[in-house]
Amino acid sequence: MEKPILEVRNLQTHFFSEKGTVPAVDGVSFSLYKGEILGIVGESGCGKSATSLSVMGLIPPTSGKIVGGEILFRHGQKNGEHTEDLVQVDSKRMRQIRGNHIAMIFQEPMTSLDPLFTIGDQIIEAIRNHRRVSKKVARQKAIELIKSVGIPRAEEIVDEYPHQLSGGMRQRVMIAMAMACDPEILIADEPTTALDVTIQAQILDLMKKLNQDKGTAIIMITHDLGVVAEMCDRVIVMYAGKVVEEGPVRAILKDSHHPYTKGLIRSLPNLRERKKRLYSIPGQVPKPGSIKMGCPFAPRCEVAFEKCFKQNPNLFLVNNDHRSRCFLHEKERNAVHV
């Protein structure tokens, strides 16, 4: 079997506040294979963004730290196959990897573009940070990139400022910039949440095309299960800093095993049929670290039993590639040790 290009093992990222330590990412493990689109879903505060920032080495050192685990990035043949642990590398090396091998786009494209520089300046900077090319060549490449993400009038847009573009266009520019050095991995953190539906459809379409044409592996972080169904090959579902379910997209959406995933899917309003009432998961999303003992979902779970409040379940294998962190699956299957 093919080796993953990114392997996260037992990642623990903590944030420090006056009130104490917040374990935002609490032992997360997953693999990303070449050319696939992996979805990370969960509600606010589940640790999905903290996971992606950890991979990018962008956890602000003043407030948080990766306290444990490994992030193994496997270089392909053109760099003489070898693995690097991104938790261990120094900040200089991380700067070389970021943008060049792993790139990221964010939810709000306006806040991630510098309003004082033209679109061209910003893409040229991204190129020249990693490639030794002249400004002229970089500019030409920037124009090509802008064209490749479907922006008309590329020659004029390079000299325009971010505020002159619409939200959808800005997100296209972000994607162009992220793709500037042909990264192996693109991390997209809620890339379409701030956009309208018709614009979202355009951006998802574009990302899918990049994935197919260039073979870029994508980590798609989202709270929208519709986007997941549309885009992803595999999905991990996060709750309170932990992976609670993991599997191929069909298995997760059609045959979910974890009570949280089930509840999440059932609580969505449906376009096909109109129900009188929606199912709703009782209670609220817990603050990270607020549940000290037992399964973090137990207080909201309708099928929780005594053990759930005392011990934290492991991920159990329910099917090929399909794992669920719930004691309900304990007897029949074997625990996957992570």
Next chain:
Amino acid sequence: MSKPLLQVKNLKKYFAKTGGVFSRKIGEIKAVDGISFTVNEGEVFGIVGESGCGKSTAAKTILRLLEPTDGEVIFEDQDITKLSQEKMRQLRRHMQFVFQDPYASLNPRQRVEKILEEPLIVHGVKDKNERKRKVQEILEVVGLTKEHGKRYPHQFSGGQRQRIGIARALILNPKLIIFDEPVSALDVSIQAQILNLMKDLQDQFGLTYIFISHDLSVVKHISDRIGVMYLGKLVELADNDSLYDEPLHPYTKSLLSAIPEPDPDMKKERIILQGDLPSPANPPTGCPFHTRCPFRMEKCEKVCPALKEVKPDHYVACHLYEETPVN
């Protein structure tokens, strides 16, 4: 046949666009450009559209939180656009508003019981004990306890804050509540709780709702009839099933086809629109949608189509349906 509670007739709201050194008026932004619809007693009327289509402006103009530029708003046989400010204030106890952002719409320095008491004071409930009793009652109605009344807004989660927003709207026993994107800022599991609460309250108190959202699946869930807005105009108006099963306007069609559905087996034909929403400050001539429409004809660039009934209770503003009635 239920009787109309609210009739909106050719409602317009233009904002002045100013510029130059002296901030002279140099143009108009037609945020709401002549919309008409009727909301019947006891129904949920949904308004959908993308950002900038004027749906929130329409809501605010209906309650005269913004003064309409033109048109009539008839609430219970009375044109409220002609009322004095004082009369309007008194009338607002029957027409309440719930905002999108429960974080921004609650005063952070007041306890919840004070926030909920204020509308009662404004509308002349003089007895202090009665006010107190009502506040406790309403907290329980929206699924909170009276202990919650002692807390400040920041001590609540987003879902709870939206419950407080709903309680504040409900406490005066209104006839009509306008919800502007009430669940957009909430997580999925919390969104379902709030939508259920809204339904329960409607049944319990016989309320009429106007529900504004960009999320078509949420609007589908809650609304009886739905209007689709694009650049300040209503482009389609129909009952729930009719709109979702058989959308007529090309914009509605593409909007519905663009929603990602949480079912990997659902392979639907997607109409991906080209280009962005035009700016309402500089709207296209003719039909506002013609710049992005896959079915545009020559006529569309020149003449703006009117909203017409092409099937019983199904209205659409599109030249495609002008001559041939739909079966």
